Amino acid sequence: MLFGEYQLLDKLEFEIPGGMLVLERTSGNNVRISKIAGELKSSKLTSLTHDSSVVLKAVPHLGGPVSSQCVYVVLPEPIVLPEGARLQYELKIPVDLGVFLGGVLVDVIPLGKVKYALYGPSDLGDICRYTDARVLESYGVHVARARVTLRSQSNNRMEITKLIIPVKDATVYLTEENELYFSDIDVNALSPMHVEVRVGAETSYIVLGRLISLLKGSGALYVMKHGV
Amino acid sequence: MVSLFTLDLELIARIIAAIAAIVVAYLIGKLAESQIRKARIEAPPEIVYNIARSIKLLIIVIGVFAALSILKVDLTGLLIAAGFAGIVVGLAAQQTLGQLFAGVALIVEGRLRVGDSIRIGDDWGLVTSIGLLSTRIRLWSGEVLTIPNSDVMSSKIYNYSKSIARRSNITIGISYDSNISKAIDVIKRVLEDKELVLAVPEPTVIVDSLGDSAVLLRILFWVPTQGYWTVIREIIREIKEELEKEGIEIPYPQRVLWLKTPVKIESSDSSSNHESG
Numbered sequence: 001m002l003f004g005e006y007q008l009l010d011k012l013e014f015e016i017p018g019g020m021l022v023l024e025r026t027s028g029n030n031v032r033i034s035k036i037a038g039e040l041k042s043s044k045l046t047s048l049t050h051d052s053s054v055v056l057k058a059v060p061h062l063g064g065p066v067s068s069q070c071v072y073v074v075l076p077e078p079i080v081l082p083e084g085a086r087l088q089y090e091l092k093i094p095v096d097l098g099v100f101l102g103g104v105l106v107d108v109i110p111l112g113k114v115k116y117a118l119y120g121p122s123d124l125g126d127i128c129r130y131t132d133a134r135v136l137e138s139y140g141v142h143v144a145r146a147r148v149t150l151r152s153q154s155n156n157r158m159e160i161t162k163l164i165i166p167v168k169d170a171t172v173y174l175t176e177e178n179e180l181y182f183s184d185i186d187v188n189a190l191s192p193m194h195v196e197v198r199v200g201a202e203t204s205y206i207v208l209g210r211l212i213s214l215l216k217g218s219g220a221l222y223v224m225k226h227g228v
Numbered sequence: 229m230v231s232l233f234t235l236d237l238e239l240i241a242r243i244i245a246a247i248a249a250i251v252v253a254y255l256i257g258k259l260a261e262s263q264i265r266k267a268r269i270e271a272p273p274e275i276v277y278n279i280a281r282s283i284k285l286l287i288i289v290i291g292v293f294a295a296l297s298i299l300k301v302d303l304t305g306l307l308i309a310a311g312f313a314g315i316v317v318g319l320a321a322q323q324t325l326g327q328l329f330a331g332v333a334l335i336v337e338g339r340l341r342v343g344d345s346i347r348i349g350d351d352w353g354l355v356t357s358i359g360l361l362s363t364r365i366r367l368w369s370g371e372v373l374t375i376p377n378s379d380v381m382s383s384k385i386y387n388y389s390k391s392i393a394r395r396s397n398i399t400i401g402i403s404y405d406s407n408i409s410k411a412i413d414v415i416k417r418v419l420e421d422k423e424l425v426l427a428v429p430e431p432t433v434i435v436d437s438l439g440d441s442a443v444l445l446r447i448l449f450w451v452p453t454q455g456y457w458t459v460i461r462e463i464i465r466e467i468k469e470e471l472e473k474e475g476i477e478i479p480y481p482q483r484v485l486w487l488k489t490p491v492k493i494e495s496s497d498s499s500s501n502h503e504s505g
Contacts, residue, residue, distance in 0.1 A: 065423060066452050072428065117428035118450055122391040127452055130427040 002097065002142075003174060006054045014056070016097065017112040017141070023054055023099070033099060033107050046106045058144060058180050059098035060167035061129040063108030064116075070222055071165045072117040074132035079160045081152040081189055089148040093165065093182050094131050094141040095172050112141035119164050120226035128164055144172045146182035152189045160228045163187065163197055166220035170199045195224040246295035253291020257284035273342040274335055274358035281359070323378070324361065330377035331360040340380070344389040345453075348380065393426060393450045396460055400467060401442025403477040408435060408443060411476045418466050419449055424459045426450040441482040 006012055011024040019037030026032050034043035061071050071093055099107040117130035152158055170183040183200040200219040264280035296303060335358060344355045353367035363380045365373045402411050412433045419431040429450050436446035451459045471478060
C-alpha cells in the first residue's frame with residue numbers, strides 16, 4: 001500500500017496512478033518532490049525540518065490544477081426523502097495523497113484523473129472536484145468510504161441526486177483493516193434550495209420554527225442553495 | 229540702507245523657510261503615500277491607492293498653507309478668494325469633477341477591482357489602477373490604456389474575473405461525407421480527457437448548421453476562468469488531430485459549379501478529352 005511512513009535518506013520512488021512520485025534530497029535539508037506522468041514532470045522544492053521521516057497519507061481532495069474546497073458527488077441513484085425522514089447511507093469519495101515531511105503537509109497530489117464541476121451559476125457558485133460512478137470505475141482513483149446521515153426537515157418530499165461535500169476540515173483515516181474512511185457527513189435538507197452538508201459535526205434543527213445549529217465539534221458546512 | 233538690507237535678508241529667510249516647508253511637506257506626503265501603499269491593509273488595492281494619494285495631497289496642501297503663513301500672507305483673504313475661485317473652477321472644470329464623482333462611484337460600487345481581467349469597448353486587459361479621475365488598463369498587447377472614469381462608468385464592461393468559470397463556444401466544420409455521430413464521439417472524448425473541461429455543466433456537441441462546404445458542429449463546454457485560454461488552445465489542436473486520426477475531414481471551402489453549356493476539359497497527363505456540364 002502506498003500510504004505509510006518512510007525514511008528519506010537519499011531518494012524514494014512511489015508508483016501512483018498515472019505516473020511516479022519521486023522524493024529526493026538535493027543538498028542539505030532540501031527535498032525535491034517530483035511527479036512524473038509520461039513525459040511531463042512537475043516538481044517542488046521544500047526543506048526537511050525536524051527529521052528524515054516522510055509520511056504519505058490519504059487526505060481529502062485539496063490537490064490538482066484548480067483550487068477547490070468541495071467535492072461534487074453525483075449519487076449513483078436518486079435518494080427520495082419523505083417529510084421528516086432520516087436515512088443512513090454510504091458514499092465513496094475519492095481521496096488525494098498528502099505528503100508530510102516532519103509532520104507538516106507539504107504537498108497534495110491527486111491520485112488518478114481529476115475532473116471538476118461547477119455548482120451554481122458562474123458568478124455565485126463554486127468549482128468542486130467531481131465524482132460519479134464513471135469516475136470511480138474508470139479514473140483509477142483511491143476512494144474512502146463515508147457514512148452519510150440524511151435528515152429531512154422539509155414539509156415536502158425531496159429527491160436528492162447530488163451532494164456538495166466541504167473538504168476543508170474533513171479528515172481521512174485508515175482503519176486496522178486497511179480501509180480508508182472519510183469524516184462523517186450530515187445532510188440536513190430544509191428545502192430543495194437549502195440543504196446543509198456538514199462534515200465532522202452535528203447539523204442544525206428547526207425548533208419551534210427557528211433554525212438552531214448544534215455543533216459537536218469543529219465542522220465544515222456547505223449550504224447547497226442552487227438545487228439538489 | 230541697513231534696515232533695507234535687514235528686511236531683504238528677513239524676506240529671503242522667509243522665502244527659504246516657505247520653500248523648505250513645501251519641500252518637507254512634499255517629502256513627508258510622498259513617504260506617507262509609499263508607507264500606506266506598502267502597509268498590510270485589509271482593503272482593495274484601489275481604495276488603498278486613493279487613500280494614499282489623498283493623504284499625500286492633504287499633507288502637501290498643509291505644507292503650502294504653512295509656507296503662506298511663513299510669508300505672512302493673510303490666509304483669511306486667501307480662503308475667501310479660494311471660495312470664489314472654487315465656484316469659477318467648479319464651473320470651468322465640470323468634466324474633471326464629473327470624472328472625480330465617477331471615480332468615487334466606481335470604487336464604491338465595486339464594478340471593477342485592481343487585477344480584474346476586463347473588456348471595455350474593443351480593449352482587453354488587466355485593471356492596474358483605479359484613480360479618482362481615471363482608470364488604467366494594461367492591455368494584453370502590453371500598452372497601458374488610461375480611460376477617464378466618466379467614460380468607464382458609461383461603457384459596457386465585461387469583467388471576466390467576476391466569474392469562476394467561462395463557457396467556450398467553438399465551431400468546427402466536417403465534410404459532408406464524414407460520419408457525424410463518429411465526429412461527435414471523437415470530440416466528446418477529447419473534451420472528457422481534459423481535466424480542466426468541467427464535467428458539470430456537461431459539454432455539448434451539436435450539429436449547428438449545414439454550411440456551404442461543411443457540416444458545422446458547435447462545441448460548448450465550461451472551463452475554470454484561470455485556465456481558459458490554455459485549454460481552448462489545446463482543445464482546438466487536439467480536436468483537429470483526433471478528427472484527422474479517425475479519418476474525419478475538415479474541408480476547405482468548396483463550390484459546386486453547374487455550367488449551362490458543356491466545356492471540354494483537357495487533361496495534361498492523358499490524351500483523352502473529358503466533357504463537363
